[in-house]
Amino acid sequence: MKMRGFSASATAAGVRKKDRLDLGLIYSDVPAVTAGVFTTNLVKAAPLIIDMERLKQGVSQAILVNSGCANACGGQAGRKAALKTGALAAKALKIPENLVQLASTGVIGEPLNVAAFEKAMPELVASLSPDGFAAVAQAMMTTDTRPKMVERSIDVGGATVNFLGLAKGSGMIMPNMATMLAFVVTDARIGFPELHRALTAGVSHTFNRITVDGDSSTNDMVLVMANGLAKNPWIDDQTPNHLAAFEAALTAVLRDLALMIVADGEGASKFITIRVSGAKEADDAHRIARTVANSNLVKTAFFGEDANWGRILAAMGRSGVRFDPEQVDSAFNGVTLVKNGLAVGGDAEKSASQALREKEITVDITLPDGKANDEVYTCDLSIDYVKINADYRS
Amino acid sequence: MKMRGFSASATAAGVRKKDRLDLGLIYSDVPAVTAGVFTTNLVKAAPLIIDMERLKQGVSQAILVNSGCANACGGQAGRKAALKTGALAAKALKIPENLVQLASTGVIGEPLNVAAFEKAMPELVASLSPDGFAAVAQAMMTTDTRPKMVERSIDVGGATVNFLGLAKGSGMIMPNMATMLAFVVTDARIGFPELHRALTAGVSHTFNRITVDGDSSTNDMVLVMANGLAKNPWIDDQTPNHLAAFEAALTAVLRDLALMIVADGEGASKFITIRVSGAKEADDAHRIARTVANSNLVKTAFFGEDANWGRILAAMGRSGVRFDPEQVDSAFNGVTLVKNGLAVGGDAEKSASQALREKEITVDITLPDGKANDEVYTCDLSIDYVKINADYRS
Numbered sequence: 001m002k003m004r005g006f007s008a009s010a011t012a013a014g015v016r017k018k019d020r021l022d023l024g025l026i027y028s029d030v031p032a033v034t035a036g037v038f039t040t041n042l043v044k045a046a047p048l049i050i051d052m053e054r055l056k057q058g059v060s061q062a063i064l065v066n067s068g069c070a071n072a073c074g075g076q077a078g079r080k081a082a083l084k085t086g087a088l089a090a091k092a093l094k095i096p097e098n099l100v101q102l103a104s105t106g107v108i109g110e111p112l113n114v115a116a117f118e119k120a121m122p123e124l125v126a127s128l129s130p131d132g133f134a135a136v137a138q139a140m141m142t143t144d145t146r147p148k149m150v151e152r153s154i155d156v157g158g159a160t161v162n163f164l165g166l167a168k169g170s171g172m173i174m175p176n177m178a179t180m181l182a183f184v185v186t187d188a189r190i191g192f193p194e195l196h197r198a199l200t201a202g203v204s205h206t207f208n209r210i211t212v213d214g215d216s217s218t219n220d221m222v223l224v225m226a227n228g229l230a231k232n233p234w235i236d237d238q239t240p241n242h243l244a245a246f247e248a249a250l251t252a253v254l255r256d257l258a259l260m261i262v263a264d265g266e267g268a269s270k271f272i273t274i275r276v277s278g279a280k281e282a283d284d285a286h287r288i289a290r291t292v293a294n295s296n297l298v299k300t301a302f303f304g305e306d307a308n309w310g311r312i313l314a315a316m317g318r319s320g321v322r323f324d325p326e327q328v329d330s331a332f333n334g335v336t337l338v339k340n341g342l343a344v345g346g347d348a349e350k351s352a353s354q355a356l357r358e359k360e361i362t363v364d365i366t367l368p369d370g371k372a373n374d375e376v377y378t379c380d381l382s383i384d385y386v387k388i389n390a391d392y393r394s
Numbered sequence: 395m396k397m398r399g400f401s402a403s404a405t406a407a408g409v410r411k412k413d414r415l416d417l418g419l420i421y422s423d424v425p426a427v428t429a430g431v432f433t434t435n436l437v438k439a440a441p442l443i444i445d446m447e448r449l450k451q452g453v454s455q456a457i458l459v460n461s462g463c464a465n466a467c468g469g470q471a472g473r474k475a476a477l478k479t480g481a482l483a484a485k486a487l488k489i490p491e492n493l494v495q496l497a498s499t500g501v502i503g504e505p506l507n508v509a510a511f512e513k514a515m516p517e518l519v520a521s522l523s524p525d526g527f528a529a530v531a532q533a534m535m536t537t538d539t540r541p542k543m544v545e546r547s548i549d550v551g552g553a554t555v556n557f558l559g560l561a562k563g564s565g566m567i568m569p570n571m572a573t574m575l576a577f578v579v580t581d582a583r584i585g586f587p588e589l590h591r592a593l594t595a596g597v598s599h600t601f602n603r604i605t606v607d608g609d610s611s612t613n614d615m616v617l618v619m620a621n622g623l624a625k626n627p628w629i630d631d632q633t634p635n636h637l638a639a640f641e642a643a644l645t646a647v648l649r650d651l652a653l654m655i656v657a658d659g660e661g662a663s664k665f666i667t668i669r670v671s672g673a674k675e676a677d678d679a680h681r682i683a684r685t686v687a688n689s690n691l692v693k694t695a696f697f698g699e700d701a702n703w704g705r706i707l708a709a710m711g712r713s714g715v716r717f718d719p720e721q722v723d724s725a726f727n728g729v730t731l732v733k734n735g736l737a738v739g740g741d742a743e744k745s746a747s748q749a750l751r752e753k754e755i756t757v758d759i760t761l762p763d764g765k766a767n768d769e770v771y772t773c774d775l776s777i778d779y780v781k782i783n784a785d786y787r788s
Contacts, residue, residue, distance in 0.1 A: 043711030043719045073707050075720055075736050108704025109737050218708050296690070297783055304784025310502025313467050314612050317437030325437045326469055342469050343503050383780045389691055390698025 001151050003162040004187040004229035005029040008132035010139035013120035015113050016068030016106060023117065024136035025089065025124050026063040026183060031099060032227035034060040035196040037203050039220035045072035046082040047102035048221060054098045058192035061099040063183055063223060064089045067142050067168070071104040071112045072218040081112040088117055092125040103181050105142055105168060105219055133164055140168035140181055143388055148260040154249045156242050159232035161188040165253040169261030180207065182222040182257050188246060189228035190235040198243075199224050202251035206258040210377045224250065262377045267384030270302050271360045275375045278367040284321045285374035288365065291319035292376075299381035302361065307352035309337045312363065329366040333358060395545050397556040398581040398623035399423040402526035404533035407514035409507050410462030410500060417511065418530030419483065419518050420457040420577060425493060426621035428454040429590040431597050433614035439466035440476040441496035442615060448492045452586035455493035457577055457617060458483045461536050461562075465498040465506045466612040475506040482511055486519040497575050499536055499562060499613055527558055534562035534575055537782055542654040548643045550636050553626035555582040559647040563655030574601065576616040576651050582640060583622035584629040592637075593618050596645035600652040604771045618644065656771045661778030664696050665754045669769045672761040678715045679768035682759065685713035686770075693775030696755065701746035703731045706757065723760040727752060 006028050013023035036055050038048050054060065064085060071078050082102050090097040104112070137147035150165040167182040190198075203222055235242045263271050274293045279285035292298055295315040301308040309330055317325065326341040333355035337348050355361070400422050407417035430449050432442050448454065458479060465472050476496050484491040498506070531541035544559040561576040584592075597616055629636045657665050668687045673679035686692055689709040695702035703724055711719065720735040727749035731742050749755070 041708065041711040042716070043707050070704070073704055073719065073732075073735055073737075075734070077736075108702075108708060109732075218704075218711060296779075300780050300783035303780065306784065308502075310464070310467055310612075313437050314435065314502060317435040317612065322436070325467065338503075340469075341467060343467075381780060383777050385690075386694050386697065386775060386777045386780055389694035390700065 001153055001162050001164070002160070003130065003164055003185070005227045006164070006185045006187070007128040007130050008136045009124050009127040009129060010132065010135035011120050011124050011127070013066070013116040015066050015116050021135060021139035022067045023120055023124060024065045024139035025128065026133070026136060026185060027093060027128050028061050028185070028225055028227045030227055030229065031059045031061045032225040033058060033190060033192050033195050034101065034223060034225045035192065035199045036221060036223045037199060039217055041218050043073065043218045045070050045104060045219045046074060046078040047071055047104050048219060049079070050082055050086065051101050051221065054101065057098070059099065060101045060225060061095050062089060062093055063101045063103060063225070065103040065136065065140055065181065065183070066117070067140055068106040069104055069110055069112050070106050070108045070219050072108045074109070074111060077111060081114050084114050085112065085117045088121045092121045101223055103219070103221060105140065105181055108218060133166060137166045137168070140166065142168065143266055144168050145264055148257055148264070150253050150256040152249055152253050154245050156188065156230070156232035156235060156245060157239070159230050161230045161232050161246070161249070162186060163249055163253045165257050167257035167261060169264070180217065180220045180261060182207070182254070184224040184250065184253055186224065186226045186250070187228070187230040188226045188235060189230060189232050190226050190246060194236055194243060195224060195226055198247045198250050201247060202254045205251060206254040209375060210258050210262050222254070259377060262379055265379035266388045267382040267386070268379030269382055270380040272302055272378050272380065273362040273375055274365070274378065275362055275373070276365045276367070277373040278369060279321070279372040279374070280370035282372045282374065285372045286376070287319045287321050288316050289374050289376040291315050292363070292365070293378040296381055299378070302356065303380040303382045305353060305356040307332055307337060307349050307356055309343070312365070313338070313341070316365070323367055323369060327368050331364040332356060333362055395547055395556050395558070396554070397524065397558055397579065399621045400558070400579045400581070401522040401524050402530045403518050403521040403523060404526065404529035405514050405518050405521070407460070407510040409460050409510050415529060415533035416461045417514055417518060418459045418533035419522065420530060420579060421487060421522050422455050422579070422619055422621045424621055424623065425453045425455045426619040427452060427584060427586050427589050428495070428617060428619045429586065429593045430495070430615060430617045431593060433611055435612050437466065437612050439464050439498060439613045440468060440472040441465055441498050442613065443473070444476055444480065445495050445615065448495065451492070453493065454495045454619060455489050456483060456487055457495045457497060457619070459497040459530065459534055459575065459577070460500070460511070461534055462500040463498060463504055463506050464500050464502045464613050466502040468503070468505060471505060475508050478508050479506070479511040482515045486515045495617055497613070497615060499534065499575055502612060527560060531560045531562070534560065536562065537660055538562050539658055542651055542658070544647050544650040546643055546647050548639050550582065550624070550626035550629060550639060551633070553624050555624045555626050555640070555643070556580060557643055557647045559651050561651035561655060563658070574611065574614045574655060576601070576648070578618040578644065578647055580618065580620045580644070581622070581624040582620045582629060583624060583626050584620050584640060588630055588637060589618060589620050592641045592644050595641060596648045599645055600648040603769060604652050604656050616648070653771060656773055659773035660782045661776040661780070662773030663776055664774040666696055666772050666774065667756040667769055668759070668772065669756055669767070670759045670761070671767040672763060673715070673766040673768070674764040676766045676768065679766045680770070681713045681715050682710050683768050683770040685709050686757070686759070687772040690775055693772070696750065697774040697776045699747060699750040701726055701731060701743050701750055703737070706759070707732070707735070710759070717761055717763060721762050725758040726750060727756055
């Protein structure tokens with residue numbers, strides 16, 4: 001891939017701990033059209049509030065991201081600290097302050113170590129390179145066990161348009177606090193309205209399918225920067241084919257990143273797809289899938305490789321959706337366990353338990369009420385999830 | 395305590411496993427005014443549907459309860475099985491079938507072993523005794539580690555009125571599936587409207603404070619039987635003092651049982667009270683308390699004895715309640731950790747971590763928005779919770 005005009009770098013700044021990559025920088029040679037979506041949590045970390053203000057202009061040139069500290073719940077001091085780190089980056093990059101986007105992840109309520117940023121900034125800027133993105137993906141990690149990076153290219157009117165995406169996310173079991181950061185850079189030439197629309201639509205089919213309405217961290221964000229250096233024909237409503245290709249590629253990048261987050265969920269041993277079909281309304285399908293995907297009892301059963309379909313029906317029953325329990329079918333990895341709300345019996349449960357030994361499990365829930373479908377992605381709830389979250393700060 | 399006119403018994407019927415008490419019977423010498431509240435889950439177990447129909451008459455004379463099988467998601471066969479067990483009890487007790495209330499707890503989706511009921515019924519009825527309640531409390535247990543029983547007496551117009559309550563509940567971490575059963579018998583003389591009102595009000599301040607709206611099992615129920623044999627003056631709106639005393643006593647019994655369930659939560663090592671004060675509306679206080687109490691990340695932090703107040707603020711932020719994060723105070727067992735949304739610093743966190751080594755923890759969350767208060771009771775999320783629920787059926 002030959003991405004044009006973006007570079008990146010990372011360093012071990014010592015934001016909270018020594019000797020691990022914890023500060024990353026992404027830079028575009030020219031100001032880039034930038035769209036973002038941010039947590040709906042009422043309690044927003046300082047960097048997000050600044051970013052949301054700055055993105056009203058729809059343009060940015062750099063993203064500065066740190067792990068080790070969320071810079072949330074720090075009041076005016078937290079805001080000042082965030083502004084200061086942005087100013088340091090702007091000065092070193094020789095760009096206006098308001099073109100710097102800020103992102104933090106880590107412990108809530110601790111002050112940001114601005115001195116660490118100050119000391120690291122010269123080297124961070126000096127080492128910017130087109131090959132620096134993998135290091136940024138590492139610097140963003142908290143309880144992630146592996147960095148998450150995706151590349152993709154498409155043709156737009158004869159020009160190659162490239163995408164590179166980075167994400168961090170430490171768990172989807174309780175996604176509200178497992179801060180999720182994702183950054184996508186593309187050399188596509190596209191206007192802000194189209195970029196924003198593509199991002200919003202893409203997120204709704206990807207990151208919003210691994211998260212729950214309102215279950216959002218103080219720091220969650222997805223940013224996409226498009227610097228136009230691919231010099232493709234403008235992507236807009238006049239070129240519906242180009243727009244569709246761009247949206248599909250962006251959504252694919254977001255989906256890959258989202259699924260990587262689930263697969264690396266805190267303590268996860270299984271990747272689980274809850275697929276609902278035949279619901280009356282799209283929202284019904286989503287609510288059922290989401291309620292089942294978030295049930296601790298369903299998740300612990302998967303960890304135990306127990307084909308406990310009763311817990312799935314019970315979770316459905318408290319989803320708030322009206323349905324007839326005696327018309328529900330359900331299958332685990334294609335093995336039908338429940339037909340018209342009743343256990344099919346025979347060897348089905350044994351076969352289903354076999355299926356649950358797989359790493360990837362798809363639960364199909366079929367209703368006879370309509371044509372609406374949805375999928376939600378999750379993972380199991382394991383002993384390691386509890387260990388990780390009981391020990392997170394130690 | 396000299397409870398009049400109630401007896402009970404339990405036996406090891408072999409409903410699912412051998413040699414453990416799993417079938418219990420409660421009997422009143424005379425038909426008793428009976429009120430009940432039942433799960434709001436759309437998927438209701440067969441015995442509940444039958445009970446709800448029968449309780450339209452507001453009277454019953456016996457409760458037959460089993461563990462080992464929830465008799466949920468069993469369709470018409472499940473309903474027939476439940477009716478058959480009720481008929482067996484009615485015949486042996488020589489009372490009409492529709493005076494028998496049925497309750498089941500255990501695995502969902504497996505058929506009820508009616509033969510075990512049939513075989514056990516003669517002995518179960520023959521061994522009814524005023525001292526049999528403790529055995530019933532044992533027979534109701536699933537993953538409970540101890541039986542739950544409460545006694546209480548009050549004076550009503552010169553007559554002693556007695557209450558005896560039993561409950562089972564295996565976990566409040568995800569209360570929706572940890573079936574909660576509670577039965578209270580009293581020899582009070584009281585009419586159905588007053589009894590029903592007292593039960594509903596009492597439950598809203600007790601069991602509904604350890605559970606979440608809509609988070610209910612297929613089998614949850616609370617029943618209260620009042621047989622009138624205390625011969626107290628009628629408790630009704632003409633005697634507001636008596637009514638208040640009755641309501642207070644019933645609520646106290648329900649609260650004791652509810653708190654016993656939390657304290658015996660699956661894998662619980664801590665009993666946690668989330669207390670919100672100064673909210674604008676009662677519903678705001680409840681939603682904040684409930685959201686914090688249900689956060690897996692808050693619960694795992696308590697298991698880890700980590701004074702991670704940032705997770706509490708973040709959970710508050712996704713509760714849907716509007717508040718100013720920079721006006722929140724919070725204390726753990728009286729140690730103020732957060733003042734105006736900021737860490738107080740100094741030794742506070744160390745003192746709070748000390749406080750978290752206690753078995754009972756009260757988290758105070760104080761807002762400046764009004765006079766509404768609420769409390770929700772919960773427990774920590776431990777490694778044992780996962781173990782118990784991954785292995786529940788094995």
